[in-house]
Amino acid sequence: xxxxxxxxxxxxxxxxxxxxxxxxxxxxxxxxxxxxxxxxxxxxxxxxxxxxxxxxxxxxxxxxxxxxxxxxxxxxxxxxxxxxxxxxxxxxxxxxxxxxxxxxxxxxxxxxxxxxxxxxxxxxxxxxxxxxxxxxxxxxxxxxxxxxxxxxxxxxxxxxxxxxxxxxxxxxxxxxxxxxxxxxxxxxxxxxxxxxxxxxxxxxxxxxxxxxxxxxxxxxxxxxxxxxxxxxxxxxxxxxxxxxxxxxxxxxxxxxxxxxxxxxxxxxxxxxxxxxxxxxxxxxxxxxxxxxxxxxxxxxxxxxxxxxxxxxxxxxxxxxxxxxxxxxxxxxxxxxxxxxxxxxxxxxxxxxxxxxxxxxxxxxxxxxxxxxxxxxxxxxxxxxxxxxxxxxxxxxxxxxxxxxxxxxxxxxxxxxxx
Numbered sequence: 001x002x003x004x005x006x007x008x009x010x011x012x013x014x015x016x017x018x019x020x021x022x023x024x025x026x027x028x029x030x031x032x033x034x035x036x037x038x039x040x041x042x043x044x045x046x047x048x049x050x051x052x053x054x055x056x057x058x059x060x061x062x063x064x065x066x067x068x069x070x071x072x073x074x075x076x077x078x079x080x081x082x083x084x085x086x087x088x089x090x091x092x093x094x095x096x097x098x099x100x101x102x103x104x105x106x107x108x109x110x111x112x113x114x115x116x117x118x119x120x121x122x123x124x125x126x127x128x129x130x131x132x133x134x135x136x137x138x139x140x141x142x143x144x145x146x147x148x149x150x151x152x153x154x155x156x157x158x159x160x161x162x163x164x165x166x167x168x169x170x171x172x173x174x175x176x177x178x179x180x181x182x183x184x185x186x187x188x189x190x191x192x193x194x195x196x197x198x199x200x201x202x203x204x205x206x207x208x209x210x211x212x213x214x215x216x217x218x219x220x221x222x223x224x225x226x227x228x229x230x231x232x233x234x235x236x237x238x239x240x241x242x243x244x245x246x247x248x249x250x251x252x253x254x255x256x257x258x259x260x261x262x263x264x265x266x267x268x269x270x271x272x273x274x275x276x277x278x279x280x281x282x283x284x285x286x287x288x289x290x291x292x293x294x295x296x297x298x299x300x301x302x303x304x305x306x307x308x309x310x311x312x313x314x315x316x317x318x319x320x321x322x323x324x325x326x327x328x329x330x331x332x333x334x335x336x337x338x339x340x341x342x343x344x345x346x347x348x349x350x351x352x353x354x355x356x357x358x359x360x361x362x363x364x365x366x367x368x369x370x371x372x373x374x375x376x377x378x379x380x381x382x383x384x385x386x387x388x389x390x391x392x393x394x395x396x397x398x399x400x401x402x403x404x405x406x407x408x409x410x411x412x413x414x415x416x417x418x
Contacts, residue, residue, distance in 0.1 A: 006416055010405035013409040017362065027399040030343035033390040034250050037310050041303065042252040042293065043089070044373050049288040060284035069287035072258065078297040079216060080246060081228050088271060090282045092260040094247040098209060099138055100245060101261075104274045105172075105207070106142065112240045113205030117172055119252040128156035130344060130383050132182040132211070134252050135175045139374075146374035147171065151181060155188030169202035170355030173209060177199040179226045180214040180340030183372055183385040187338070193227035198236035203239060208233075210244040214340040216304045217250060219312045224338060230262065239264040243271075249289065251304065252342065258290055293325045314388045314396045315335035318343050321397060325404035331411040334386075343386040344372075345403075351410040352381045358406040364399055 001009065025410075052061050055071050068089025077084040090097055106118040117123050123144045127136060128151040141147055149160040156176060165171050171281065178188035198210060207227065215226045229242045240263070248257035261271060294300050319336050319410070326332045334345045347355055352369035359366050367385045370378040386403070389398045 001415070006021070008413060009408070010412045010416060012404055013412060015411055017171065017358065018404045019119065020362040020405060023363075023399065025402065027363060027391060027395050027402070028365040029391070029399055029403075030365050030367050031390070032387045033267055034307075035256055035310065035392070037291045038250075038307055038389070039253060041306050043173045045252060045256075045289050045293050048292050049285060050292060050351050052285070052288070054284070054288060054291075058285050060288045063280045065281045065284055066276055066279065067268070068258075068282055069284050069291060071291045072287045073260075075291065075294065075297050075300065076246070076260050077262075077299055077354075079364050080244065080260070082230055082244070085265050086230060086262050086268060088257045088268060089196050090217055090261065090262040091203065092096045092247070092249070092255060092257050092259060092283075094211070094245040094249070094261075094266050095134060095138070097245055097259050097261050098135075098211070101209070101271065102138065102142055102144075106270070110205035110240070110273060111266055117275070119354075120170065120171040120172075124168065124171045126161055126171060127374050128174075128176060129374070130183075130378075130385070131175060131186055132177060133367075133376075134369040135209075136374045145170075148374060151186055153184075155181075155186055156196075158192045158199075160169060161196060162199040165199060165201040165203070165206060167202065172203050172205065173199075173207040175209050175211065177211045177213060177242055178215075178216060178229070179212060179224055180337055180357065182213070182340065183232035183342035183344045185335045185340050185342065190227045190232075193229050194232050194236070194310065196236060197232040197241065202329030204347075206241060208242040210242045212246045213250075215246060216300065217307055217341065218304065218339045219315055220338050222306075222338065230264065235262065240267050242377060243267060247253070251300065251307070252290065256286065258287060263346075292339070311389050314391075314393055315343065317393060317396050318386060318388050318400050321349070321400035321404060326407060329408065329411070333339050334336065341387060341389050345386055345407075346382050347384060347407050348414060349380040349382045351407075351414055352378065352384050354410040354413070355384060355403070355406045358410060359403060362402055364402045364406075366403070 072089045073087040074084045077087045111117040125144050127146045129148045150157045210229050233241045244262040247259040332347045356366045356369045370376040372385050
């Protein structure tokens, strides 16, 4: 823009921003939470279970069954493309399962390892970026260093990962959200998954934490299928490399669902062996409740189609507003995900923090800039994660109009300063 046009744009956006502040908005796009309408879809769970015995006649109210209810494990084994013997059904949080696995590795070591990870001088994890902030916070809390690689549309940069793990024995694992990644919406291809499963690693007890949180969370009728990492790893001679996690947190009740771990049978035995020292079994009443609610794996798929009807219009609205407001200015790019819970917005480098601050002052809560990077440090200060699922559609519209104003104002301010 010419200086004159730029000054006019700034004046225009300052007026729009003043109007935003005057409206006294209180809108929240910070976390990927289900909306009340989505939670209502599972209210029948509150009337279940009917009876208290599973398919084998076992009383689910009693102790035991450390691996979880057989019928539920069979149902989700089909959905996750694994065998029932490879699945553990646990409590309501897959993040807790991830933390437990890390702690077991630190204290006791891997099944295929020589010693506890905690006895190493340094432990590192590879983290594709942008990525999931809770993964990074968990590693940081345990003193595990983080090494970043780019996340592409087909998954993490597999060659960059392969080069790092081959050269550095202290790299013990990596995170990946393989399907509709948080926040980029990437879908890990079969080719990338095969490379990760087969690559040479200096640490022979290297682990892939395969967080399949959004495997069933489709936004279009074209449903992506997650790569079969367990079969790929077994075929490559590394059956114990991947540990998969999933949950019903964004399928039924976010605070009262069921979490799953899937791995080689040897890794399942390793996990249960340590878990059993502190647990006599999960909430099998809740397991039975979910079995009766879904009825079958197809019942889960049908249920997720109802979720899609509720949230897909919100993602379409994000794209519509951003396209109309920002499309002609070359100040931002964003994805149009096929599934998952987030939109990944990249603004002019050096302005993401300013956009978030402007939004906050106008009553729009956004995830802090840099949250999708380890230690909260986005070197370009360009990335913002948007979570449009929880607010009603009209609030999504209002929030995105506000975000667009903040993006334009921050970009124009920087351009004027230059």
